Amino acid sequence: MNYPPYTGVFSDDLATYGDEADEEGLPWIMWFCELKSHEFFCVVDRDFIDDEFNLTGLSTMVSFYHYALDLILDLETQNSARLTAEQQRLVESSAETLYGLIHARFITTQRGLKLMEEKFAEGEFGRCPRVFCGGQAVLPVGQSDVVRESSVKLYCPKCQDIYYPRSSRHRTLDGAFWGTTFPHLFLMHLRDSGKVITKPKQHYVPRIYGFRLHEKRDANEVCGDEQAPAMAEEEVGAGDRAVDASVGESNTPRNTPDALRAAQNRYRDPNGEHAEAPRQ
Numbered sequence: 001m002n003y004p005p006y007t008g009v010f011s012d013d014l015a016t017y018g019d020e021a022d023e024e025g026l027p028w029i030m031w032f033c034e035l036k037s038h039e040f041f042c043v044v045d046r047d048f049i050d051d052e053f054n055l056t057g058l059s060t061m062v063s064f065y066h067y068a069l070d071l072i073l074d075l076e077t078q079n080s081a082r083l084t085a086e087q088q089r090l091v092e093s094s095a096e097t098l099y100g101l102i103h104a105r106f107i108t109t110q111r112g113l114k115l116m117e118e119k120f121a122e123g124e125f126g127r128c129p130r131v132f133c134g135g136q137a138v139l140p141v142g143q144s145d146v147v148r149e150s151s152v153k154l155y156c157p158k159c160q161d162i163y164y165p166r167s168s169r170h171r172t173l174d175g176a177f178w179g180t181t182f183p184h185l186f187l188m189h190l191r192d193s194g195k196v197i198t199k200p201k202q203h204y205v206p207r208i209y210g211f212r213l214h215e216k217r218d219a220n221e222v223c224g225d226e227q228a229p230a231m232a233e234e235e236v237g238a239g240d241r242a243v244d245a246s247v248g249e250s251n252t253p254r255n256t257p258d259a260l261r262a263a264q265n266r267y268r269d270p271n272g273e274h275a276e277a278p279r280q
């Protein structure tokens with residue numbers, strides 16, 4: 001499923017920005033981070049933005065760059081008053097994109113990692129939906145460092161896979177605002193501080209009537225006829241046969257096709273006859 005790219009904060013939020021910021025005296029950065037769906041963002045330090053070295057290359061990625069930067073830093077200029085309503089709207093949208101790109105750089109610094117660690121500890125990014133991860137806290141990640149290529153995903157440090165955010169609002173956020181590096185650098189930061197997240201010890205085992213699926217049959221379905229036999233030979237060569245001696249008196253594998261057919265015959269179909277499994 002493809003989600004729309006992040007195109008700025010929601011229009012109703014943009015429309016009320018000026019009034020709310022004036023009434024509450026909120027700096028632009030604080031206002032932006034407190035918007036609904038912006039829980040994944042942290043507040044970038046003003047000193048970080050003031051350092052031009054940290055913004056290297058961003059002027060070519062964002063239109064109305066200087067206007068957008070002034071808006072982020074709450075700097076009023078005479079030129080801003082000359083902008084049309086349409087130009088002002090574009091500046092506001094550019095400011096959000098610019099802040100997102102600055103944010104992606106900031107969260108890879110020691111200060112940024114510390115702020116994101118606080119959010120991670122509170123589970124503000126969400127929890128892994130995988131059962132055997134036991135509600136492991138997740139981290140935002142981008143599949144690209146280029147804006148408008150993919151929406152933000154959530155990376156689980158336990159199963160090491162990515163998921164769509166549960167909220168539809170979060171799904172419109174651009175993944176480049178967190179980037180491809182952040183979660184992995186963050187986990188290195190945790191390990192350095194003595195906090196290690198281990199891989200899950202349990203994995204789901206597919207079964208039919210209590211019997212584990214035969215690995216060769218599973219490989220045929222997933223990999224196709226050409227690739228599966230090679231995989232099966234490697235598994236057999238390694239002595240990895242799924243055998244359960246608790247069924248019957250002999251060590252007959254429980255997950256062979258014949259065993260599965262026998263298991264199916266324990267139940268009757270709605271017509272009162274044994275349901276014979278088709279032989280392949």
